[in-house]
């Protein structure tokens with residue numbers, strides 16, 4: 001089905017992204033996966049190609065364009081090249097962390113941080129989750145105590161994407177624990193600060209090139225001028241403002257991954273023979289593919305509608321939650337079915353479908369679990 005909402009500008013940009021992925025990601029993916037992290041250089045290459053800062057103002061080297069469909073194109077092209085997991089750090093930077101800076105920096109902070117982030121010289125991480133607080137962000141215990149012109153930060157974050165490569169960490173901290181979620185602030189922490197320590201990379205079942213790790217803050221002095229959002233205790237509402245786009249970004253990845261799994265399955269069903277005929281000749285296989293195609297296209301239509309409304313500045317939090325849980329659960333089903341269709345070859349680590357199966361499993365968990373999405377939607381129904 002032809003997609004609605006993507007015009008000539010988007011397609012020209014897609015070509016540029018496709019070239020970037022072919023030249024700067026595909027040749028390195030295996031090495032990055034073996035090393036457990038991507039090279040820092042891929043961020044600089046993405047910056048050079050104009051991919052990291054589409055939404056950033058032109059004066060800081062960005063594209064000056066708030067149309068999130070351009071961001072979606074990067075994830076779609078990475079999925080099409082079977083490199084979604086290898087490029088995750090780029091999406092975290094461009095789709096998820098950078099918007100916090102764009103929306104909340106003072107002019108002085110923008111001058112200080114945006115040029116490096118847009119060019120890819122500065123790598124961002126976003127640190128909310130802690131060992132004792134994931135879905136329940138309000139339960140974080142990392143403490144920031146004001147001391148003169150700085151905050152003294154102590155605590156531990158876990159599961160942080162880009163943790164090993166990050167130069168700047170946007171961290172959720174408690175500035176006033178007595179106020180619960182209303183006592184949270186966001187601080188931008190420089191990874192060179194004394195007391196900042198990275199853990200070792202967490203061994204995961206998928207996304208091997210993503211440098212997911214713990215971060216430790218041991219009385220790190222963070223200049224008060226690194227507070228995001230101008231005043232203390234606004235962190236929770238800032239996070240809520242940005243989570244919808246994060247969920248939309250994951251929905252884009254899930255839908256693109258499902259589509260790719262379907263395409264790989266069709267190719268395989270034509271090629272692989274059993275009992276003297278291609279496996280695609282079995283009605284059971286055709287039905288499976290028919291269902292994968294139908295469900296993926298329907299998801300794409302809903303998603304494209306949200307991408308359009310988001311580009312008009314009207315993304316609704318409940319609709320973003322709907323897109324997130326539906327597309328990620330769909331991706332899980334489609335990819336699992338694709339593995340089955342590939343038989344034993346679908347279980348080999350070298351096979352893109354096997355990698356997609358392991359890599360995409362996290363999608364129903366991060367950026368808010370399926371259960372949390374349903375809570376958000378359920379609360380909105382007014383029962």
Ligand SMILES: Cc1cc2nc3c(=O)[nH]c(=O)nc-3n(C[C@H](O)[C@H](O)[C@H](O)COP(=O)(O)OP(=O)(O)OC[C@H]3O[C@@H](n4cnc5c(N)ncnc54)[C@H](O)[C@@H]3O)c2cc1C
Nearest residue numbers: 126127128129133134135159160161365366367368369371
């Ligand atoms: C690879 C990876 C990358 C990540 N990257 C980042 C990152 O860059 N930055 C960051 O801050 N975090 C990151 N995370 C953390 C991620 O966002 C959390 O793991 C996620 O929010 C879930 O939190 P949790 O793991 O503590 O699970 P929990 O909150 O402990 O949930 C456990 C189970 O309980 C369920 N549950 C919890 N609350 C409810 C409820 N109210 N109703 C019904 N069920 C509920 C959940 O749905 C889940 O099934 C990452 C995680 C992974 C694995």
